[in-house]
Amino acid sequence: MFGLFGKKEENKTNACDLKFLCWQCEMSAPGGCGSHGESKGVCGKDSTKSRLQDLMTYGLRGLSAYREHARELIDMNNPDERAILTEIDDVIAETLYFTLTNVNFNFDEHIAQLMKVGNAGVKVMDLLSEAHTKALGIPAPVEVTQNKAEGKGILVSGHNLDMLEKLLKRIEERGLSDKINVYTHSEMLPAHGYPHLKKFKNLKGNIGKAWFDQTDIFSKWNGTCVVNTNCIVPPEKSPKVKNYIDRLYTYKIVGIEGAKKIENDNFDPLIDQTLELPDITGFDSDEKLVTGHHYKTVLDAYGAKVLDAIKEGKLKRVWVIAGCDAPGKKRDYFRELALAVPKDHIIITSSCGKFRFNDVDFGTVPGTDIPRYIDLGQCNDSNGAVHIALAVANALGVEDVNDLPVSIALLWMEQKAIIILLALLSLGIKDILIGPNAPQFADEAIVNFLVENFNFGVISGDIHKDFGKELAS
């Protein structure tokens, strides 16, 4: 039904048609099992199961990122929070064990294990979301300046809100809040909605868009820059990194050659260098962005209004257009889709894919004050869309959340998107279209399973072909 294999066919340029690659054990064929076009390894593992095991480990990578952030924030003396963390850790360990040589050769049990990973993804996003709101307060919608900066400046990119709070506190402790301004980049944008971060008057605004514009933005930025989680661009990828490597700091697990590491939460070297650098110039735009629609905020502020608007026929459909941004024209599809969404529909988004269309003023649903653009936050806040859908289904007496007028288009790039997708599938969410490209780890058997069980697909590149009916509804 969907052109899942279109790109794969185009890309088939190698003499050998690689069906899988596994070289994890001594029994491996020379160069790795599958490296010469075989569809089965020496142990008997076939290419589909090998790919499903790859998918498991990709999901675990995304899961581990959220698990780490949750661990930084939760109270380990709280038995409930500790129990959830232990449950997640058990799934990580069990799933890694599952992928060992000669453990499991059963397709259905591979799917069941993937659903376990997805379920752990649901739990970790809820845990992290709770930890964020407990530590930083429940976000409120806020308008943020975009590409406007002054004074000495630190530009923070990544996802780690805890690190941002620690930095702001240290600047305050040193009596430098009037001298150093802090700005967000990419997935740090939602920081502005959190009350305990917003109270710092030197947390000023946002600069740039999604992670990959960092080489241009950091090159132009004459203050210091911090990347506190994944989605850093290394010098191996771009020569522009040398323009700012002496002003670039990384945090915890993040690292590239030549950048300085913030050790043991000591922000003083970063602050000291910022003071030595000239004031920021070249960022004086009048643009504004809106963020801060955590799902708790949405349910609290708009829950009853949304239900009324649905019942009165003023709100006809909810679109979830969310996920990772990456370079390339193909992702313009998601902007085109957002712009084509009718006025009596709303758009829920999260993650850095929102930068494809968050410059647009989508206004409110006619006859209501419900905003048509709702930014739930970072990628880990994607659980908010499910919470909103479940609350609406419950209030309307709709048994299956898939029966709600919801359309889902997800941008994917890396493994956090994979754990989010597995989480949605584990909740039984259907009719998801992802893009812009088909995952190369999926083969025909995996695709057939996803299509038959979840009506899952990949965007065609034509919004009317994919969503014509929904856009006209």
Ligand code: SF4
């Ligand atoms: S686990 Fe199986 S497929 Fe993987 S390298 Fe060993 S023999 Fe080959």
Ligand code: SF4
């Ligand atoms: S949403 Fe995805 S691509 Fe974007 S910064 Fe986060 S992890 Fe990276």
